[in-house]
Amino acid sequence: MSTNCIIRPEMPADYAAVENLIRESFWNVYRPGCSEHYVMHVLRDDPAFVPELDFVMEQDGTLIGQNMFMRTVINADDGKDVPVLTMGPICITPELKRKGYGKRLLDYSLEKAAQMGFGAVLFEGNILFYGKSGFTYAREFSIRYHDLPEGADDSFFLCRELRPGYLSGVTGVYQTPRAYYVDDAEVEEFDKRFPPKQKLKLPGQIFG
DSSP states (O other): OOSOEEEEEOOGGGHHHHHHHHHHHHTTTSSSSOSHHHHHHHHTTSTTBOGGGOEEEEETTEEEEEEOEEEEEEEETTSOEEEEEEEOOOEEOGGGTTSSHHHHHHHHHHHHHHHTTOOEEEEEOOHHHHGGGTOEEGGGGTEEETTOOTTSOOTTEEEEESSTTTTTTOOEEEOOOGGGOOOHHHHHHHHTTSOOOOOOOOTTOSOO
16 A cells, blocks of 8 residues: 555545545445445535545545545434444545555544544444454444344444443444435436446345
């Protein structure tokens, strides 16, 4: 991994380039095409968006990665709402994946979130990557994923405390911010702003 890169806040002038970066990174990964670039476009205007935790990574003046966070809650079983963060989209340009850039960006972002006083981050991801940055299965904190049937596979649902003990004694249901749920027709319309790309149905995709 080159050391000649910086991590800085995303600026309005970056928006189009960041959305294109996200599109290139996620295209045909989880579904034919992708929606993550439109999700990012929508999230910036959501009240739960945390602008202080919206980062890009640059190498020699070129954007190569990004990450961002949203406020959300755990609906605790005792009736209280416990404030937490969720994360993403997070990505590194495809040609630089698996070279250490993603972990560097992730660790930097988590450190900044901790410095701001946030207590925990919960989101959907692969433990093989995120476990290297301190994430574990959310079930180990007795936190359940909303709308997931009892006994269903929850290995995608991860958690990391930013303040040790923040979730001690907490049990409850995590809520994904509603802004992540975008309309497919709106995604299609937004995607017309970008150069045409072929949608492919590939093995391993989660969504059809």
